[in-house]
Amino acid sequence: MTSQNVNTLSREFEEISIKVPWGFLSGRWYGPRNVRPILALHGWQDNLGTFDTLIPLMPSYVGVLAIDHPGHGRSSHLPDGVMYHSISHFVYSIFLVMKEYNWDKVSIIGHSMSSLYGFLFAALYPEKVDMFIGIDLLKPRYRQPSTEIGIMQYKFDKFFVATERSREIAFKEPPSFTYEEMKEKLYQGSLESIDKDKLHHILDRNITKSEQYPDKYYFSRDDRVKFYVEFVATPEYSKEMARRIKAPFLSIKGGASEFFIEDHYDEVLEVLKTNNPNFETFILTEGTHHLHLNNADKICDVVNAFIEKHRPIEKEIVAKL
Incomplete structure (x- = not known):
């Protein structure tokens, strides 16, 4: 199935609210409700609106659930005196969504901060991730x-x-x-x-x-x-995480973005290429850090081909029967 004939339906959505220990996560569920959707996770200080231009171009046979992370967009803030933490709150949000809808696996598309934590989640729980698309950031940052x-x-x-x-x-x-x-x-x-x-x-x-x-x-x-607590990792730590990622993984990079490009970036990339037969990369030469929002029309064919390969419509139809 080509991108042309899966994108003809409108991307209508339903506003959703997921109860969490400190309040709620706000989100939008685009497309069918009888098929497990792709979970769309935004970057630091952004919100689910970051996917507004890309989601309408994505395959219509599988839905997309976009959420606002804690403290972002319209989701609840953490209680007074609690510091945001990359794992305790942002990675934990993935578990909370899975629990809400009783998913045993998750498909993730994440931008920036959420690309990093999608990488982390896929490494920690390789059996729970069946597809991962990371936009502009590949791995955790390392500093001296x-x-x-x-x-x-x-x-x-x-x-x-x-x-x-x-x-x-x-x-x-x-x-x-x-x-x-x-x-x-x-x-x-x-x-x-x-x-x-x-x-x-x-x-x-x-x-x-x-x-x-x-x-x-x-x-x-x-x-x-x-001022959230960021997860950082040494080069060896990142490479070991990369070895654990088994899910089909598409890494998209903006050629005009220099976010988190470090000396060992290529080393982690090489580990993924060597150990994961379903790892793919795509670079949009003119793309900035927000290339998915600015240039959705220029990356949608790559994104859609990846989705159609690893979440094919035939499989989704069978899953509904």
Whole structure:
């Protein structure tokens, strides 16, 4: 089945809410509900809107469940005083979604931060992942210990400040800005990675209209996510994780993006190529870090061919019988 004849149906969606220990995860389920969907996970400080331009181009016979991570988009913030952690909250969210819908396996498409944690999840639980598409980041970051210690200290200091600030504004609004000012903040915050005509896809789920100033908005995602505890790994650690990944794995990279390109990046890539017969790579020369949002039309054929190969329509039809 070709991309042309699986993308003809509209990508209607249903808003969903998944109860979790600290509140709920907000999401959208696109397409059929009688087939296990692909779980779409966004990057750091973004939300499910990051997939707005790609999902309508994906095969219509299999659904897509896109969620907002904790503290992002419209999902619940963590309780006061709790620091976001890459494994305890972002990787844990995958388990919570699987439990909610009683899945024994999961198919993942993840961008940026979620590409890293999809990599980690597929290495920790190779028997639970049947397909993984990682966009622009391949593996966990590695820093020299002295650098990492300094960054952790910085994050803890900033987390304490952000926590106190959130308590101060608990009964009043955060600083607000015009919509155009918000767009510029997001554009600069993404290091100009998001095309200006695509900013609204992410911005609209990250802001709330001010009640004090009718023409202004404020960021409603949790400010503390800026200082989350990141999972880091030595080169040998990353290579060992790569050896454990058995699922079909498509790694997509933006040629104009330099996110997490380190000296041992090629070493991990080589381990995946050597140990996983279903590992594929694709580089979009002009792609920035948000190539899936900016250039969905230029990567959809690669994404769809991979999905059709590893989640073929014939298999999905049989699964429903």
